[in-house]
Amino acid sequence: MNFLKSSVGRKVLMAITGQLMVLFVVVHLLGNSTIFIGLINSYAEHLHSLGPFVWLFRLVLLAMVLIHAFFGIQVTLENRAATPQKYAVNRTLKVSLASSSMIWTGLTLVLFIVYHLCHFTARLTSDVASYAGQVPGDVYKMVLGSFQHGLISFVYVAAMCALCLHLYHGIQSFFQTMGWNNDTSLPLISCIGRALAVIFLLGYSSIPVFILTGILS
Amino acid sequence: MSAHNEHKTMTLTLIVWRQKNANDQGKFDTYVAKGITEHHSFLEMLDVVNEDLIKGGKEPIMFDHDCREGICGMCSQVVNGVPHGGQERTTVCQLHMRKFKDGDTIYIEPWRAKAFPIIRDLVTDRSALDTIIQAGGYSSCHTGGVPDGNAILVSKPDADYAMDAAECIGCGACAAACPNSAAMLFTSAKVAQLAVLPQGKPEASERVKNMLDAHKECGFGNCSNHYECQAACPKGINVKFIAKLNREYLKAQFT
Numbered sequence A: 001m002n003f004l005k006s007s008v009g010r011k012v013l014m015a016i017t018g019q020l021m022v023l024f025v026v027v028h029l030l031g032n033s034t035i036f037i038g039l040i041n042s043y044a045e046h047l048h049s050l051g052p053f054v055w056l057f058r059l060v061l062l063a064m065v066l067i068h069a070f071f072g073i074q075v076t077l078e079n080r081a082a083t084p085q086k087y088a089v090n091r092t093l094k095v096s097l098a099s100s101s102m103i104w105t106g107l108t109l110v111l112f113i114v115y116h117l118c119h120f121t122a123r124l125t126s127d128v129a130s131y132a133g134q135v136p137g138d139v140y141k142m143v144l145g146s147f148q149h150g151l152i153s154f155v156y157v158a159a160m161c162a163l164c165l166h167l168y169h170g171i172q173s174f175f176q177t178m179g180w181n182n183d184t185s186l187p188l189i190s191c192i193g194r195a196l197a198v199i200f201l202l203g204y205s206s207i208p209v210f211i212l213t214g215i216l217s
Numbered sequence B: 001m002s003a004h005n006e007h008k009t010m011t012l013t014l015i016v017w018r019q020k021n022a023n024d025q026g027k028f029d030t031y032v033a034k035g036i037t038e039h040h041s042f043l044e045m046l047d048v049v050n051e052d053l054i055k056g057g058k059e060p061i062m063f064d065h066d067c068r069e070g071i072c073g074m075c076s077q078v079v080n081g082v083p084h085g086g087q088e089r090t091t092v093c094q095l096h097m098r099k100f101k102d103g104d105t106i107y108i109e110p111w112r113a114k115a116f117p118i119i120r121d122l123v124t125d126r127s128a129l130d131t132i133i134q135a136g137g138y139s140s141c142h143t144g145g146v147p148d149g150n151a152i153l154v155s156k157p158d159a160d161y162a163m164d165a166a167e168c169i170g171c172g173a174c175a176a177a178c179p180n181s182a183a184m185l186f187t188s189a190k191v192a193q194l195a196v197l198p199q200g201k202p203e204a205s206e207r208v209k210n211m212l213d214a215h216k217e218c219g220f221g222n223c224s225n226h227y228e229c230q231a232a233c234p235k236g237i238n239v240k241f242i243a244k245l246n247r248e249y250l251k252a253q254f255t
Helices: A007-037 A040-048 A052-082 A102-121 A126-131 A139-147 A150-178 A185-212 B042-055 B127-134 B156-166 B173-177 B184-195 B201-217 B228-232 B240-252
Strands: B010-018 B027-036 B105-109 B118-120
Touching: A007 A040, A007 A052, A007 A150, A007 A185, A007 B201, A007 B240, A040 A139, A052 A102, A102 A139, A102 A150, A126 A139, A139 A150, A139 A185, A150 A185, A150 B240, B027 B042, B127 B184, B127 B201, B156 B184, B173 B184, B173 B228, B184 B201, B184 B228, B184 B240, B201 B240
Parallel strands: B010 B105
Antiparallel strands: B010 B027
C-alpha cells in the first residue's frame, strides 16, 4: 500500500507537518514578545525586508497547514467509520479531553488562522482598516488598538486555548509517531510537551491580556 | 469470620446486550443476578444467571470463554464501559465479584468495532486479528532437525523485549477500547516481537507493511496515540511497541 494511503504513513506526515508548525509557533511567539521591549516595529521591518523569502516561508507554512488538515480530516472520518456503534457506557481510562478533541481544536485553529491573516496581515477588519496597505506600518499601535476591544482579545485567548489543547496531545504524539521514544522517555516527553503547550497559551495570551488591563499601553 | 458471613450473597442488576445475529438490531435486556458470592468470577456469575434463564425456558446469554485462567484471550466483554472491566492486567474471566457490591447495576456489552461484527449477544467475530497475523505475523524458516540450543544468540534484553511483546493473548481489547477502533497495539506487539529477534529480522520490512495493510483492509481505524489500549490491555502490553512499529514502518520505506 502506498505511503500516502497507509495508516502509519499518513500519521508520519501529520506528525512532521505538525511539528514544523510547532517550530513556527515558537518563532512567532518569540517575535511577538518583542512587543514587551518595544521592538516589534523594527522586528516587523526586518521580516519584511526579507522580500521573496517571506512569500516562500508563507507558501511552505500554507502547505504544512493543508497537508496536516487534509489528512487529519480524512483519518478522522475513517476512524468514525471504524466505530459505527458507540458503547452505552463509555468510561475511558486514558483518553483525555485534549486527545479526543484534536479534530475540533484543529478546525478551530484553521478558522482562527484565516481570521488572524485577515486581521493583522491583510488588515481587512474594521479595527485595523486604516493600516491596510502600509507594509508593515506601525505594528505596535495597530496591535494595541485592536486588543483594546474586549471581543477581539477574547477571540485570541480562546483560540490560544484551542492551540494549547491541540499541542497538549500533539507534541508528545509526534515522538510516538516517529518512534522516537520508549516506555521510559514517553512520560518525560509528554510532560515537556504539555508544559510547552501551557507556555504557548500563557505567552500568546499575555499580549491581549496585558493590553486589555492597561499594563501595556 | 462467621459461617453466616461466608455465605453472604449479592443481588445485582445486569443490563446486557442481546442480539440474535449479525443482522439483528439488538437491544439491552435487564436481568437480576441473585445468590452471587464474592468468590464467583464474572463469568461464573453469568453462568448462574444463564442457569436460571435455561430453567425458565429462555435463551441464555451467549459469551465467549475458554480457559478461564486469563491466558487464552477468548473472553471479551465490556463491563461498565471498559473492556474486561477495568481492573489492571485482568481478563474478564479473572475479574471477581468481590470487586462489586450488593445492589450494583452492571452494563455488559460486546466489543464494538466495525472489524468485530457481532455473531450473537456478547460474541463477536474476531477473525480480523487472524487475518492480520496471516499477513506477516510469523517467520518463514526451513523445517528439519531441531537446531542446537544457543546456535542463534539472542541477548537477554532483546529476549525480554520479545517476551513482553509476545504476552499479547490476541483478545482484541485494544481495538475495543480504542476510540478509533484501531488494533494497533495488537499489530505492533507481533511486529515488535519478531523485529527484535534474529529469526524475524529478514522479513521485518515486508512484515510491517503487509500487517499494516491487512489492519486497514479489515476495517480497523487509525491509531491517534490516545494510549487507551495500554490501559485496557489485560496483559499490559506497552505502547512503546506501537512506537517500534512506526519505526519499523519508516525503516521499511528505505529497505
